[in-house]
Amino acid sequence: MDNKTNLLHPRAEQHSKFWQNAHAYFDTVYTTANLDPIWRPYLASPKRVLAVSCPIKMDDGRIQVFTGYRAQHNNARGPFKGGIRYDVSVDRDEVMALAMLQTWKNALVDLPFGGAKGGIVCDPKKLSMGEKERLTRRFTSEIMPIIGPNQDIPAPDAGTDGQIMAWILDTYSMMVGYQALGVVTGKPVSVGGSVGREEATGRGVMNILRKFLATQNKQIEGTRVAIQGFGNVGSHTARLLAGRGAIIVAITERSSGIFDESGIDIEAATKYYRENGTLADFPGADAITNEELLTCDCDVLIPAAMENTIDAAIAPHIQAHVVVEAANGPTTPEADAILREEGITVLPDILANAGGVTVSYFEWVQGLDNYFWDLKQVQDELQKVMEKAFDAVNAKADEADCDYRTAAYMIAISRVTEACKIKGLFP
Numbered sequence: 001m002d003n004k005t006n007l008l009h010p011r012a013e014q015h016s017k018f019w020q021n022a023h024a025y026f027d028t029v030y031t032t033a034n035l036d037p038i039w040r041p042y043l044a045s046p047k048r049v050l051a052v053s054c055p056i057k058m059d060d061g062r063i064q065v066f067t068g069y070r071a072q073h074n075n076a077r078g079p080f081k082g083g084i085r086y087d088v089s090v091d092r093d094e095v096m097a098l099a100m101l102q103t104w105k106n107a108l109v110d111l112p113f114g115g116a117k118g119g120i121v122c123d124p125k126k127l128s129m130g131e132k133e134r135l136t137r138r139f140t141s142e143i144m145p146i147i148g149p150n151q152d153i154p155a156p157d158a159g160t161d162g163q164i165m166a167w168i169l170d171t172y173s174m175m176v177g178y179q180a181l182g183v184v185t186g187k188p189v190s191v192g193g194s195v196g197r198e199e200a201t202g203r204g205v206m207n208i209l210r211k212f213l214a215t216q217n218k219q220i221e222g223t224r225v226a227i228q229g230f231g232n233v234g235s236h237t238a239r240l241l242a243g244r245g246a247i248i249v250a251i252t253e254r255s256s257g258i259f260d261e262s263g264i265d266i267e268a269a270t271k272y273y274r275e276n277g278t279l280a281d282f283p284g285a286d287a288i289t290n291e292e293l294l295t296c297d298c299d300v301l302i303p304a305a306m307e308n309t310i311d312a313a314i315a316p317h318i319q320a321h322v323v324v325e326a327a328n329g330p331t332t333p334e335a336d337a338i339l340r341e342e343g344i345t346v347l348p349d350i351l352a353n354a355g356g357v358t359v360s361y362f363e364w365v366q367g368l369d370n371y372f373w374d375l376k377q378v379q380d381e382l383q384k385v386m387e388k389a390f391d392a393v394n395a396k397a398d399e400a401d402c403d404y405r406t407a408a409y410m411i412a413i414s415r416v417t418e419a420c421k422i423k424g425l426f427p
C-alpha cells in the first residue's frame, strides 16, 4: 500500500516527530539485528487505533466533547497492555508511538502481553472530580468493545491515577455484569489493586540504576541526581533514591523547579508540592527552569516527565554521565546520537521504566486468581524481573558491542518477531 494512503504508516506525511522517532529506533535495530524482513511491515504499524468522541455534561451545564484514543500495536505475545494518559498534548500519533514502545517494553521484561496505549485530549487539572468521572466512564464505554481482561488491559500514565482506574473498573464491571478485576491495573488496593504498584515505576528505575552503577563499581549512595517531573514516577524515584543515600540536587515539574547542591529534602518537597501545587519558593533551595535542570551539574539525569525533552539542542550541554529514561521517549534519536558521541550512557525507557508494567502484571495475575501478595513479595519479584532484564541487556550490549538502547530493542524485537513467526498470519 502507498505510504501516503496508509494513515497508520510512520512515513505518511502528516505524522508527528514522536511517532517517527519511535519508528526510527525500530527501523535501525530491525536492520542491525538481522531479523527476518518479512515481519517488518507488520511490526511497523499498529494493529488498530480507535478514536472516540466523548460528550459529557460539564458542571456549568454545557456539553463539551472530548476526543479519546486507544492504540493497540501488537498482541503476538499476549493481550494488549498499556497506560491511559490525560493531557492536552495527546493525539493519535502519540498513542501510536507509545503503544509501539509498550510492545517492546513488555517483551523486554518478558511479560505475556502485547503493547497498547490510550489517552484523552484534556487538561485533567482543569476538570472537577465529577467531570473527570463522567469523562472516564464515557471513554470506558466508548472503548469497551476492544478492552477486557483477556483483550486489552489499561493502566495509569501521565495525568491519570488509581481513582481513574477504579472508575474504569466499575464502568466495565457494570456493563458486563460482574466484577472484572483483570480489566485494568493500577487500581487502589481497596478495589483489588496490588500493594507496591503506585511506587513500582520509581522502584524499577532505582533497581536499574543500581545494577548499572554496580557495573562501574559505583553505588547509589553519594550519587548526585537531577529529576525532571515530580509526578508519580519522578516523586517515587526521588524518594527511593534519596532513601538509599543519593543526593537529589534538582527537581522540576511543568512550571517550577528547585536546585540545592547539598541535596533537596525530598520528604519536605513532596509535602510542599502536595500542599501548594508548585515547587516555587520551596524554602532553602534556588529556583531552576526545566532547561537548567537538564544541563545542571550532576552525575545522573532522570527525565520523568514527557517525551522529546532531550533534543539535539539540549544534548550537547548535558553534564550528567548517565541518563535514566524514566519517562517514555524523552530522548530524540538525534540527541541519542549526540549523547553516545559524548560518552554519556543512556539507560533506555523500555528497560528503565518497566517496573510499572511489571507490577501491573503482578496485579493482573493476583486479580485473576483472587489471591493477593504482600509488599515484600511484590518488591522481591519486581527486583528479580528488573535485574534479569538488565543482565540480558548488558550481556547483549557486550556481545553486539552496542549501546544499551540498541541491545534492549534487539532483545525485545527479536522476541516479538519470533512470536509472530511461530503463530503465523490469520487466515
Ligand code: NAD
Binding pocket: 156, 157, 158, 159, 160, 201, 228, 229, 230, 231, 232, 233, 234, 252, 253, 254, 255, 290, 304, 305, 306, 307, 326, 327, 328, 353, 354, 356, 357
Ligand atoms: P504524572 O502526570 O504523575 O507526572 C508528570 C510530571 O511531569 C508532573 O510533575 C508534571 O508537572 C511534569 N511535566 C509535565 N509536562 C512537563 C514538561 N513539559 N516539562 C517538565 N515537566 C513536565 O505522570 P507519570 O505517571 O509520573 O508519568 C511520567 C512519565 O513516565 C510519562 O512519560 C509516562 O509515560 C512514563 N511512565 C509512567 C508510568 C507509570 O506507572 N505512571 C510507567 C512507565 C512510564
